[in-house]
Amino acid sequence: MSRELEGDLVIVGAGTAGAYLGWRMGQKGYRVILIEKQQAGEPGSHIGIFHVDEIRFAQFEIPLPEGDELIAHYPEGRAWPPDGDEAKMVRYPFYVMEMPLFIERLQGYAANAGARILFGTEFTGLLLDKGRPVGIEACTAGEKLTIRAPLVVDASGVDGVVRVSLPDELGVETGPIDPRDFLYVILQYWDELAPDFPRGLNFYPFHKAFINPGYGEGAIVGIGQPEKLETASKVQEQFLEERFPGVGHRLVKKTWGRTPYRRPPFSLVADSFIVVGDAAFMTKPFSGEGVTSGFTACQIAAETAAAALKKGDLSREQLWPLNVRYFRDQGAKFAGLMAQLVVAAELPRDDVNYLFSRDVVFSSYDLEQMNRHFEVRMGPGRLLKTAAALLGGRLSGKLSRKGFTALLAAMKSAGAIQKHYERFPGNPVDFPLWKAQAKRLWGEV
Ligand SMILES: Cc1cc2nc3c(=O)[nH]c(=O)nc-3n(C[C@H](O)[C@H](O)[C@H](O)COP(=O)(O)OP(=O)(O)OC[C@H]3O[C@@H](n4cnc5c(N)ncnc54)[C@H](O)[C@@H]3O)c2cc1C
Incomplete structure (x- = not known):
């Protein structure tokens, strides 16, 4: 039929x-x-x-x-450092x-x-x-x-x-998308929560974990990790063991899914x-x-x-404006963020604790700006503050040499890649050259 x-x-x-x-x-x-x-x-x-x-x-x-x-x-929500309880x-x-x-x-x-x-x-x-x-x-x-x-x-x-x-x-x-290019997201639906368990929206950017409202009085304990489902599961266990050892709850259900974590x-x-x-x-x-x-x-x-x-x-020529309008705006911002975050994810824990305490990463301002505009607009004041925190951290030894150089490199390549996308070609004729340059920039990232 x-x-x-x-x-x-x-x-x-x-x-x-x-x-x-x-x-x-x-x-x-x-x-x-x-x-x-x-x-x-x-x-x-x-x-x-x-x-x-x-x-x-x-x-x-x-x-x-x-x-x-x-x-x-x-x-509102709360962002938590890798260690400590000052959200x-x-x-x-x-x-x-x-x-x-x-x-x-x-x-x-x-x-x-x-x-x-x-x-x-x-x-x-x-x-x-x-x-x-x-x-x-x-x-x-x-x-x-x-x-x-x-x-x-x-x-x-x-x-x-x-x-x-x-x-x-x-x-x-x-x-096809490479299985390593997914974030594997695991959601555990919990209820009968211990009284001191976090309520509302809670983000743990270092662990790529979150605790969000579930049904009724319950919560969703979630994680998103690249590479493999098994990795996500292991990191979630470690996260819970570290932050909430033996916390009382009832597991209602566990579910998981995949979300892409790569350039378009x-x-x-x-x-x-x-x-x-x-x-x-x-x-x-x-x-x-x-x-x-x-x-x-x-x-x-x-x-x-x-x-x-x-x-x-x-x-393709008539449909090309979709490329131009998407990549010069949201696509460019996402490309810049992706370039930065890939590096931020690799930073040693002590570095993240220091940068978090000095508002260089995951500050209230950054998180609000990222959600709202998909980029962090830095005025001269904030740029100076960031530079001072990075240098101060390096001189005092609170920021590792590896973290310091990786951050500077990430900022540079993120800026370059975002600018490149903002110059996405207005017609398909100039696309091959733009694409070759984009591939080189992503290679650098
Ligand atoms: C666990 C988890 C939690 C998430 N939480 C959030 C969140 O809180 N907020 C948020 O913004 N995003 C969240 N996301 C991401 C979000 O779900 C996706 O980005 C979004 O749903 C993508 O929408 P889509 O329509 O592109 O794809 P999908 O929602 O995947 O829709 C694609 C559809 O195509 C259908 N389909 C597939 N193959 C075929 C076929 N061969 N023939 C016909 N139909 C087909 C599928 O059945 C599906 O219905 C989460 C993702 C996961 C995995």
């Missing part, structure tokens, strides 16, 4: 990115077909509770959560929410805007004409489905199932093709969160795709 459908665009994956983009394109009057391999209600259920910055709702024109979707609202306040409000219900809400917006969502429908391959995508093939309840559309969008999450099946000649990197593909577009969200590795380098950072690209993608569809020209 086989059947055929036709639309203006087909989006593979109806998670947060796919559903949001489908909504936006539906609102613009285009015929959207969204395919989702899971059944209705399932996407997001392996995560459960997640967080969204309060300021992003207005930015992306999403009504605030209500009812069962809303777990709690927190006006820093991070005055930055978050919503704590139920992910499957949030995704269902976005899917509802998309459907109300006219998008057709096909659940239980799995992408199986691209339809190509002269090497260019003209639609996709999928499988639904054992039946083959062909969907023809002039634009194919990959919003399939970390595995980027469409991107990896593109012909190489289209100019988007097609290699150098191009997000090809002829008749766009990639967004986790499929394009758009997670925030400092937290691994990717819902709203994916929306940034979806918002630009919707405008770019609508202009191209209106023109009847879905060439």
Whole structure:
């Protein structure tokens, strides 16, 4: 059995990115077909509770959560040093929410805007004409489905199932994500907590751990570590042993997932093709969160795709503004942060304790700025203060030589890489040279 459908665009994956983009394109009057391999209600259920910055709702024109979707609202959180019990306040409000219900809400917006969502429908391959995508093939309840559309969008999450099946000649990197390029995130849902166990939002940046609100009076004890799931599990055990030895609790459930921890593909577009969200590795380098950072690209993608569809020209040149607008702004900031954080993650513990105490890393100001603007804007005063803390630390021996030189090198390469992305070429002709330089800079990082 086989059947055929036709639309203006087909989006593979109806998670947060796919559903949001489908909504936006539906609102613009285009015929959207969204395919989702899971059944209705399932996407997001392996995560459960997640967080969204309060300021992003207005930015992306999403009504605030209500009812069962809303777990709690927190006006601030606390950042903790590797050792010691002097936390820093991070005055930055978050919503704590139920992910499957949030995704269902976005899917509802998309459907109300006219998008057709096909659940239980799995992408199986691209339809190509002269090497260019003209639609996709999928499988639904054992039946083959062909969907023809002039634009194919990959919003399939970390595995980027469409991107990896593109012909190489289209100019988007097609290699699958390396398993070492994930953050493996483990969430332990706890309740019956000891009275002195931290409540609210708590970040432990050195351990890449967090303690956040769970259901009712419970908490989520989480960690995100690169390399391997086993590493994440071990580091989580060590973290709990160190900070909360023998603390009373009941483990309600344990779940885990993968979030990308690497640079995005150098191009997000090809002829008749766009990639967004986790499929394009758009997670925030400092937290691994990717819902709203994916929306940034979806918002630009919707405008770019609508202009191209209106023109009847879905060439790489017409879709190029997505690359330019994404990489010159959020993409550049994320590239700079990634370059810095890779080094910060390797700093010896004593160095981090010293830098934390002197507000050089993970200060309230830095964390607020990072969340809000995705970069830390340093005026001359703060630059001087940072330089004094680094030099003072080195002279007093509180900052190791290794840490000192690594930090200086990281600042330099982060600055260079961010600037390079801010100069992302305005047209594909200049792209090969830009890409060669970017590869060199990432090599240095
Ligand atoms: C444990 C954990 C906790 C997290 N917490 C947060 C948080 O608090 N805040 C935050 O902002 N981010 C968080 N993230 C990251 C966030 O979940 C992702 O960045 C975000 O969901 C990415 O959205 P997406 O739509 O790109 O991908 P996904 O949400 O992965 O959606 C992709 C969809 O594509 C579907 N799909 C895949 N393959 C196919 C196929 N072959 N055919 C059809 N459909 C397919 C999938 O079923 C899925 O529904 C967390 C991640 C993890 C793992």
